Amino acid sequence: MDALEKRLRDDLLRDLNVKLLETVKWSLPIQVIDIEYETVKRTKMDILMKMLLVAFRTSQFTSAEELSEMLVVEPLFIEDIIERMVRAGMIVKSGGAYSLTETGRQQLEAGIYVQPPEMEESTVHYSPSHGSFLVGEPTDGERETYRHAVDSRQLNKFRDEEWREALDKLDVAYTDGNVQLVVQAITAVNELEQKSAPCIEFRLHQTTDDRLYARVWNMMTGEWDETLEKQIMEYELVEWREKYFAN
Structure with missing residues:
Protein backbone atom coordinates (compact mmCIF):
# COMPACT_ATOMS: atom_id res chain seq x y z
CA MET A 1 0.00 0.00 0.00
CA ASP A 2 1.49 3.35 -0.99
CA ALA A 3 1.65 6.35 1.32
CA LEU A 4 -1.27 8.20 -0.32
CA GLU A 5 -3.61 5.23 -0.13
CA LYS A 6 -2.65 4.61 3.50
CA ARG A 7 -3.24 8.25 4.43
CA LEU A 8 -6.65 8.30 2.76
CA ARG A 9 -7.69 5.02 4.33
CA ASP A 10 -6.58 6.13 7.78
CA ASP A 11 -8.53 9.39 7.43
CA LEU A 12 -11.69 7.51 6.43
CA LEU A 13 -11.39 5.06 9.31
CA ARG A 14 -10.90 7.65 12.04
CA ASP A 15 -14.58 7.12 12.75
CA LEU A 16 -14.61 3.75 14.53
CA ASN A 17 -18.12 3.12 13.23
CA VAL A 18 -16.84 3.07 9.63
CA LYS A 19 -15.62 -0.23 8.21
CA LEU A 20 -13.65 -0.66 4.99
CA LEU A 21 -15.17 -3.35 2.78
CA GLU A 22 -12.84 -3.17 -0.18
CA THR A 23 -10.39 -0.93 -2.02
CA VAL A 24 -10.40 -0.82 -5.83
CA LYS A 25 -8.07 1.02 -8.20
CA TRP A 26 -8.94 1.98 -11.76
CA SER A 27 -8.40 4.63 -14.45
CA LEU A 28 -10.87 7.24 -15.66
CA PRO A 29 -10.61 7.97 -19.44
CA ILE A 30 -9.60 11.55 -20.22
CA GLN A 31 -9.73 13.24 -23.62
CA VAL A 32 -6.67 15.45 -24.22
CA ILE A 33 -7.59 18.36 -26.50
CA ASP A 34 -5.46 21.14 -27.95
CA ILE A 35 -7.22 24.51 -28.32
CA GLU A 36 -5.90 27.30 -30.56
CA TYR A 37 -7.35 30.73 -29.88
CA GLU A 38 -6.85 34.47 -30.25
CA THR A 39 -6.30 36.69 -27.24
CA VAL A 40 -6.64 40.45 -27.07
CA LYS A 41 -5.01 42.61 -24.42
CA ARG A 42 -6.76 45.80 -23.32
CA THR A 43 -4.88 48.46 -21.38
CA LYS A 44 -5.58 51.96 -20.18
CA MET A 45 -4.40 54.30 -22.91
CA GLY A 111 -9.54 55.64 -23.22
CA ILE A 112 -8.70 51.95 -23.78
CA TYR A 113 -5.96 50.66 -26.06
CA VAL A 114 -6.87 47.29 -27.60
CA GLN A 115 -3.73 45.59 -28.82
CA PRO A 116 -3.69 43.44 -31.99
CA PRO A 117 -4.82 39.82 -31.45
CA GLU A 118 -2.21 37.18 -30.67
CA MET A 119 -2.42 33.46 -31.33
CA GLU A 120 -2.22 31.20 -28.27
CA GLU A 121 -2.47 27.46 -27.67
CA SER A 122 -3.43 25.44 -24.58
CA THR A 123 -4.10 21.81 -23.74
CA VAL A 124 -7.29 20.95 -21.83
CA HIS A 125 -8.59 17.69 -20.35
CA TYR A 126 -12.19 16.55 -20.77
CA SER A 127 -13.80 13.77 -18.75
CA PRO A 128 -16.81 12.28 -20.57
CA SER A 129 -17.91 10.65 -17.30
CA HIS A 130 -18.13 14.08 -15.65
CA GLY A 131 -19.38 15.91 -18.72
CA SER A 132 -16.85 18.63 -17.92
CA PHE A 133 -13.22 19.65 -18.10
CA LEU A 134 -10.89 18.74 -15.24
CA VAL A 135 -7.76 20.55 -14.12
CA GLY A 136 -4.67 18.47 -13.45
CA GLU A 137 -2.19 16.21 -15.18
CA PRO A 138 -3.50 12.89 -16.53
CA THR A 139 -1.28 9.83 -17.07
CA ASP A 140 -1.05 6.96 -19.50
CA GLY A 141 -3.67 4.39 -18.52
CA GLU A 142 -2.15 1.36 -16.83
CA ARG A 143 -5.06 0.27 -14.62
CA GLU A 144 -8.38 -1.26 -15.50
CA THR A 145 -10.78 1.28 -17.03
CA TYR A 146 -13.56 2.76 -14.90
CA ARG A 147 -16.50 0.36 -15.26
CA HIS A 148 -19.07 3.13 -15.72
CA ALA A 149 -16.98 5.16 -18.17
CA VAL A 150 -18.83 7.11 -20.84
CA ASP A 151 -17.77 7.08 -24.51
CA SER A 152 -15.55 9.86 -25.78
CA ARG A 153 -17.32 12.99 -27.01
CA GLN A 154 -16.85 14.16 -30.58
CA LEU A 155 -15.23 17.58 -30.87
CA ASN A 156 -18.00 18.90 -33.13
CA LYS A 157 -20.47 18.31 -30.28
CA PHE A 158 -18.83 20.95 -28.06
CA ARG A 159 -20.16 24.50 -28.00
CA ASP A 160 -17.88 27.54 -28.22
CA GLU A 161 -18.86 28.44 -24.66
CA GLU A 162 -17.53 25.12 -23.41
CA TRP A 163 -14.10 25.74 -24.92
CA ARG A 164 -14.06 29.14 -23.25
CA GLU A 165 -15.05 27.60 -19.91
CA ALA A 166 -12.18 25.11 -20.28
CA LEU A 167 -9.74 27.97 -20.86
CA ASP A 168 -11.21 29.87 -17.90
CA LYS A 169 -10.22 26.96 -15.66
CA LEU A 170 -6.63 27.47 -16.83
CA ASP A 171 -6.82 31.22 -16.01
CA VAL A 172 -5.96 32.10 -19.61
CA ALA A 173 -7.98 35.31 -19.38
CA TYR A 174 -7.26 37.71 -16.55
CA THR A 175 -7.55 41.23 -15.23
CA ASP A 176 -4.55 42.75 -13.48
CA GLY A 177 -4.86 46.40 -12.58
CA ASN A 178 -5.27 48.36 -15.82
CA VAL A 179 -4.53 45.31 -18.00
CA GLN A 180 -7.22 42.92 -19.20
CA LEU A 181 -6.58 39.84 -21.38
CA VAL A 182 -9.61 38.27 -23.05
CA VAL A 183 -10.14 35.32 -25.37
CA GLN A 184 -11.44 36.87 -28.57
CA ALA A 185 -12.01 33.74 -30.66
CA ILE A 186 -11.53 29.98 -30.70
CA THR A 187 -9.79 29.22 -34.00
CA ALA A 188 -9.16 25.45 -33.92
CA VAL A 189 -9.46 22.36 -31.72
CA ASN A 190 -7.58 19.08 -32.15
CA GLU A 191 -7.83 15.89 -30.13
CA LEU A 192 -4.55 14.38 -28.98
CA GLU A 193 -3.95 10.95 -27.44
CA GLN A 194 -6.37 9.73 -24.77
CA LYS A 195 -4.99 9.52 -21.25
CA SER A 196 -6.47 8.71 -17.87
CA ALA A 197 -6.98 9.85 -14.29
CA PRO A 198 -5.96 7.15 -11.77
CA CYS A 199 -8.54 6.76 -9.01
CA ILE A 200 -8.71 4.95 -5.68
CA GLU A 201 -12.18 3.73 -4.67
CA PHE A 202 -12.97 2.91 -1.05
CA ARG A 203 -16.14 0.91 -0.38
CA LEU A 204 -17.34 1.67 3.14
CA HIS A 205 -19.96 0.62 5.66
CA GLN A 206 -21.26 3.01 8.30
CA THR A 207 -22.34 0.53 10.98
CA THR A 208 -24.41 2.89 13.13
CA ASP A 209 -27.05 3.34 10.44
CA ASP A 210 -26.12 0.35 8.24
CA ARG A 211 -25.24 2.65 5.34
CA LEU A 212 -23.05 1.65 2.38
CA TYR A 213 -21.22 4.33 0.46
CA ALA A 214 -18.18 5.02 -1.74
CA ARG A 215 -15.38 7.53 -1.55
CA VAL A 216 -13.28 8.05 -4.69
CA TRP A 217 -9.96 9.88 -4.71
CA ASN A 218 -9.17 11.34 -8.12
CA MET A 219 -5.38 11.45 -8.40
CA MET A 220 -5.49 13.82 -11.37
CA THR A 221 -7.39 16.55 -9.52
CA GLY A 222 -6.05 15.67 -6.07
CA GLU A 223 -9.56 15.71 -4.58
CA TRP A 224 -12.42 13.48 -3.49
CA ASP A 225 -14.62 13.08 -6.57
CA GLU A 226 -18.29 13.40 -5.64
CA THR A 227 -19.47 12.94 -9.23
CA LEU A 228 -17.90 9.48 -9.51
CA GLU A 229 -19.00 8.56 -5.99
CA LYS A 230 -22.63 9.32 -6.83
CA GLN A 231 -22.44 7.27 -10.03
CA ILE A 232 -21.04 4.25 -8.25
CA MET A 233 -23.58 4.37 -5.44
CA GLU A 234 -26.45 4.82 -7.89
CA TYR A 235 -25.51 1.69 -9.82
CA GLU A 236 -24.00 -0.63 -7.24
CA LEU A 237 -25.31 -0.33 -3.67
CA VAL A 238 -27.81 -3.16 -4.06
CA GLU A 239 -25.11 -5.39 -5.51
CA TRP A 240 -22.73 -4.49 -2.67
CA ARG A 241 -25.24 -5.47 -0.01
CA GLU A 242 -25.64 -8.87 -1.63
CA LYS A 243 -21.88 -9.27 -2.09
CA TYR A 244 -20.68 -8.21 1.36
CA PHE A 245 -23.61 -9.28 3.55
CA ALA A 246 -24.96 -12.35 1.78
CA ASN A 247 -24.42 -14.48 4.87
Missing part, protein backbone atom coordinates in the same frame (compact mmCIF):
# COMPACT_ATOMS: atom_id res chain seq x y z
CA ASP A 46 -1.29 56.30 -22.00
CA ILE A 47 -1.24 60.07 -22.34
CA LEU A 48 1.10 60.17 -25.34
CA MET A 49 -1.09 57.84 -27.38
CA LYS A 50 -4.12 59.98 -26.53
CA MET A 51 -2.28 63.11 -27.62
CA LEU A 52 -1.34 61.52 -30.94
CA LEU A 53 -4.88 60.34 -31.61
CA VAL A 54 -6.26 63.79 -30.86
CA ALA A 55 -3.64 65.30 -33.16
CA PHE A 56 -4.56 62.95 -36.01
CA ARG A 57 -8.24 63.68 -35.45
CA THR A 58 -7.86 67.47 -35.63
CA SER A 59 -4.93 68.09 -37.98
CA GLN A 60 -3.03 66.75 -40.97
CA PHE A 61 0.30 65.20 -39.96
CA THR A 62 2.47 63.30 -42.43
CA SER A 63 5.47 62.24 -40.34
CA ALA A 64 6.71 61.44 -36.87
CA GLU A 65 9.11 64.39 -37.09
CA GLU A 66 6.24 66.88 -37.33
CA LEU A 67 4.61 65.42 -34.24
CA SER A 68 7.94 65.26 -32.43
CA GLU A 69 8.45 68.98 -32.88
CA MET A 70 4.94 69.82 -31.75
CA LEU A 71 4.91 67.53 -28.69
CA VAL A 72 8.62 67.87 -27.85
CA VAL A 73 9.03 64.10 -27.75
CA GLU A 74 11.80 62.02 -29.32
CA PRO A 75 10.84 60.84 -32.85
CA LEU A 76 11.65 57.22 -31.96
CA PHE A 77 8.90 57.20 -29.31
CA ILE A 78 6.45 58.71 -31.78
CA GLU A 79 7.37 56.19 -34.49
CA ASP A 80 6.92 53.27 -32.11
CA ILE A 81 3.44 54.38 -31.05
CA ILE A 82 2.39 55.14 -34.62
CA GLU A 83 3.51 51.67 -35.68
CA ARG A 84 1.50 50.07 -32.86
CA MET A 85 -1.60 52.09 -33.74
CA VAL A 86 -1.33 51.14 -37.41
CA ARG A 87 -1.06 47.43 -36.51
CA ALA A 88 -4.08 47.78 -34.22
CA GLY A 89 -6.13 49.40 -37.00
CA MET A 90 -6.51 52.67 -35.08
CA ILE A 91 -5.01 54.94 -37.75
CA VAL A 92 -4.32 54.79 -41.48
CA LYS A 93 -2.13 56.84 -43.78
CA SER A 94 -4.06 58.12 -46.75
CA GLY A 95 -3.05 60.86 -49.15
CA GLY A 96 0.22 61.22 -47.26
CA ALA A 97 -1.43 62.09 -43.92
CA TYR A 98 -2.52 60.02 -40.92
CA SER A 99 -6.17 59.86 -39.92
CA LEU A 100 -8.24 58.01 -37.34
CA THR A 101 -10.26 54.94 -38.22
CA GLU A 102 -13.59 54.17 -36.56
CA THR A 103 -11.68 51.78 -34.28
CA GLY A 104 -9.30 54.57 -33.34
CA ARG A 105 -12.16 56.95 -32.56
CA GLN A 106 -13.89 54.37 -30.37
CA GLN A 107 -10.74 53.57 -28.44
CA LEU A 108 -9.90 57.25 -27.94
CA GLU A 109 -13.37 57.90 -26.53
CA ALA A 110 -13.12 54.88 -24.22
